[in-house]
Amino acid sequence: MTTAPSPSPLLSARPAGVGQRSARRTLSRLLAMRELQLVLVTVVIFAITTAHASTFISAGNISFLLADAMAVAVIAVGQTIVVLTRGIDLSVAPILGTAALAVGFLAQNHNLTPLEGLPLALAIGAAMGLGNGFMVALAGIPPIIATLGSLAIYSGVQAIVAHSQEVVTLPPAYFNLGNGDAINGIPYLALIGAGVAIAFALILWRTRFGRSIYAVGNNAEAARRAGINVSRVTVSSYVLCGALAGLGGLIFLAHVGSADSTTGTDSNIQLTAIAATLIGGTTLTGGKGGVIGSFLAAIFLEVALAALVEFRLNPIWEPAGVGVMILLAVLADPTTGRPSLRSALRMLLQSQRART
């Protein structure tokens, strides 16, 4: 951030101004930024786990964790766009699965390269996202119901595409893409994921479309009155979310090397992506947050869960762990300032008051 007097939705909290403000206040403002909190917490987890098992910090492990987090990270970026408009997309798992299967079969049987698979994955995702967008924006079905429906429908589509077969052998280009390092410790996938996150951060921050997303999420009626085509923006958000889920499918395929009729849904990847979105500071009530936080939160979740494994915690606790982290993240909402139980309670009381 530079000295521009006004901040951006690129980051969920305001960067400190320059000059007169005391260093302490600058620091406390920085610490209130969700992005920084996530980086710090991730580093702390890394340090603690490394003290326990020194291989945790090896370049190989870092590279693996980053690559492993990217499918969720990219999907979380898309999810964030939808949540910013006050929507939600529960159907990203079968979109990922369908895209992974379609590209995987063509690669397995016809030597489709990853680069050739990319437009296909995006197109499949976008098409499925378009379906969601129509249901929400034009048919007026509440997002959670619409995408719960399409979660079921798209899972069926995925099963039909799978046709009781699996993708098991892929050309080596996929393995290289999905597990190779660009430089030591930084996998190709991380570069792709970071590229996507930064690109969408810029889109949200500095384009007409991005502005419309925040406007619609904050107050759809005011957005309409400010000349924004609310349905178009809403449909677009689902299309983008779908396309990114399709990209997530390609990433997943390259990283894991296989796909079948339950890829994505079997690991409830849509919930992990929503978790990353919320932990990243985007609020379910729309209009507040950003994609960088979601991207970092996906990495944070990956690292935190891997740390649990290092400490030999029974994997049964994994979902509970994610749940606890969501709750902690919501309690530490940047708008309430410091993360404190008291502020959370006060918030609750105030909302109670607002309702009565």
Add this chain to the structure above:
Amino acid sequence: MAVSAPQQNVVGDAVASLAYEALEISKSFGGAKALDGVSVDFRPGEIHTLVGENGAGKSTLLRVMSGIYERDGGELRLGGESLERLTPREAQHRGIYLVPQEPTLMPHLSALENLFVGIIPRGRLPFTVDWKRMRESAGDYFAQLGLAIDPRQRAETLSIAQQQQLECARALVHNCSVIFFDEPTSPLTAHEAEMLFALMRRLRERNFTLGFISHRLDEVLELSDRITVLRDARVVATMDAADASRELLVNEMVGHQVTIQRRHARAAQSDDVALSVQQLQREGEFHNISFEVHRGEVLGLAGLVGSGRTEIAETIFGLRHAEAGRITLEGHQLVRHSPRSCIDRGLIYLSEDRGRNGIFADVQLPENVSSAIVPRLPRLRGLLNRRVEQRLAGEAMERTQVRALRRDVPIRSLSGGNQQKALFARWLLAEPKVAIFDEPTRGVDVGAKADIYALIDGLARDGVAIIVISSELEELTWICDRVIAVYEGHVTGELSGEQITVAALGRLIVEEGGA
């Protein structure tokens, strides 16, 4: 929530009300002081009014006193007892109620349900609701406030004025004895305001402790027993209303005199018709509406709450679709138009309900102001040029005198009047040819009001055609060249130039075919 029986009738016995004092209250937001050692005492049987410029701290004080904000320092004393940590719930238990500046109704519930939320009366059988009793006492309160709505109507369909009236009714239903009204009259016409005042006076007789905020100094002087002036987070004066005058109050508030002069009605307007509306009709809203506005003219639309003024404006702006009639903008007939196409052709509409239809609460101030012109902003390599955007938004906010300690804050942290000025800035920035301003000065202080009138005058001088909808008849007399009156969806008369007086307008808006 305590389940208490709603009062059957407000004209009941006197209540044992307590004095409520704020002592040396301070409150900061992110280092900026909103209240700096403020002491105000509210006494039973008295209406105590807070006045001050936008952002002076009036709403903040009442929010602190009703437990919505936690104070940083100072003491709250209710009937001599010090209130330690006051939560909204605790406040209500103790009989303290705040009618908020921006209505906070639940949009999907009916007016009736909104009225009784939290204190729904039980029916005779367990788990049942005494709807009959609710309907009866609601009807009672509605009648006393002159609120002409069906209690079954969903809150989202109410106009801002009706929402405000419903909020006032809610205060009575809640059986509280200390009631604060934060700008309840800003969207009301004198007629509805008068009914609210009558009610407040009755409450005063019954020994209620009443707090009031308003920027309409005439009504302040008429209604109040005592007046406290806040300025820059401090109390600058507390006086008996009997000793106060408009000049004195303005002087204390702003530090200098503000004189609002009647705009020079210019007889020779251009003959260019900028906007013409012919035989516009929407069933149940308005009928056979025809008028023209010329370039450089300020046309007023006068009418009671619910008379159809806003509906007409929203139809012109493409927010509703006319069943019949024709709208022509600069010689071009508008068909299937949308707000976007209107804005692009130079027709803009400032909505009356800023909370529901105006602000993007969590979006930063400059982006809120620029939101209607994003497509016109210059781009660098496909990305919006933020420096230009900041500059344009900044200039527009200077013109409307938005007062904020920092620009880079979400608009929700601004005081009500400053939010209104920011929205006015949004539409100035759109460089309109025809501008419809619906309650342009709602919640704006005297000084800033004069500034907005000057801006409107300036726009008219630059050839912009302007339609002003206002519930404040005086406002119309100051700024309009011509006024048409609307009563129950019909045009009942037209006045121009020197004919435009409060008395004449008042007659036109309350009776059909009054002219």
